[in-house]
Amino acid sequence: MSEVLKLEKIEKVYNRGEPGEVFVLKGADLAIAPGEVVALVAPSGAGKSTLLHIAGLLDAPSTGRVSIGGEDVTDLGDRRRTALRRSNIGFIYQFHHLLPEFTALENIVLPQLANGASQKTARDRAMMLLARVGVDHRAGHRPAELSGGEQQRVAFCRALANAPELLLADEPTGNLDPETSDRVFETLMDLVRETGLSALIATHNHALAARMDRVLHVDGGVVTPGS
Numbered sequence: 001m002s003e004v005l006k007l008e009k010i011e012k013v014y015n016r017g018e019p020g021e022v023f024v025l026k027g028a029d030l031a032i033a034p035g036e037v038v039a040l041v042a043p044s045g046a047g048k049s050t051l052l053h054i055a056g057l058l059d060a061p062s063t064g065r066v067s068i069g070g071e072d073v074t075d076l077g078d079r080r081r082t083a084l085r086r087s088n089i090g091f092i093y094q095f096h097h098l099l100p101e102f103t104a105l106e107n108i109v110l111p112q113l114a115n116g117a118s119q120k121t122a123r124d125r126a127m128m129l130l131a132r133v134g135v136d137h138r139a140g141h142r143p144a145e146l147s148g149g150e151q152q153r154v155a156f157c158r159a160l161a162n163a164p165e166l167l168l169a170d171e172p173t174g175n176l177d178p179e180t181s182d183r184v185f186e187t188l189m190d191l192v193r194e195t196g197l198s199a200l201i202a203t204h205n206h207a208l209a210a211r212m213d214r215v216l217h218v219d220g221g222v223v224t225p226g227s
């Protein structure tokens with residue numbers, strides 16, 4: 001079976017040739033097998049978010065190849081890239097990035113409608129996901145009316161709304177207090193394991209990283225196996 005995600009010889013330079021040139025990635029390689037949950041640990045500024053954005057088709061590498069589900073997607077046009085991202089990749093950020101004017105339920109329904117689901121299917125799935133993370137009783141509330149932990153649980157549901165094969169998370173519990181972070185992280189790991197998702201999860205927390213199948217480091221612009 002082919003890798004769910006494969007990055008080959010990825011380089012990323014910001015402001016190339018200008019005084020502010022930053023060479024962030026210098027030949028990063030990474031592959032994730034189906035069902036594998038991988039931690040990405042890196043010092044601040046090492047290029048972890050840059051790598052996740054490239055893996056999530058939110059940004060293009062300066063050079064190198066990106067494959068999703070065995071298909072080389074490096075040179076895809078914007079429309080196909082957006083469609084592939086919407087159906088195959090779930091993204092969770094450190095800050096939830098939920099749409100403030102919509103309810104928790106609507107935040108999970110909207111990406112499904114954009115992906116072609118019917119209202120009923122989308123609502124049923126959204127309610128099922130909210131119940132799974134224990135926030136269904138808050139379905140009709142807007143993000144500002146929810147606690148930080150609840151907001152992040154809703155963001156998990158949104159990331160899983162279209163049943164992606166790959167979940168990318170950039171310090172998904174980094175803005176929560178340690179106790180809430182542990183509980184919310186537990187929910188995320190349960191969800192990932194239950195659904196058989198492949199995941200790449202960036203975290204500064206070594207204890208959380210140790211609970212994943214494999215740990216990778218980003219340092220000096222390359223990806224190396226962790227201990």
Ligand SMILES: Nc1ncnc2c1ncn2[C@@H]1O[C@H](COP(=O)(O)OP(=O)(O)OP(=O)(O)O)[C@@H](O)[C@H]1O
Binds near residue numbers: 015022045046047048
């Ligand atoms: N658009 C940009 N233009 C110029 N430099 C950038 C840009 N985006 C990121 N950088 C620089 O690239 C480097 C890597 O950034 P990135 O956000 O990937 O780091 P990170 O490992 O995720 O850090 P943190 O853990 O602090 O979020 C940093 O030095 C950052 O300043």
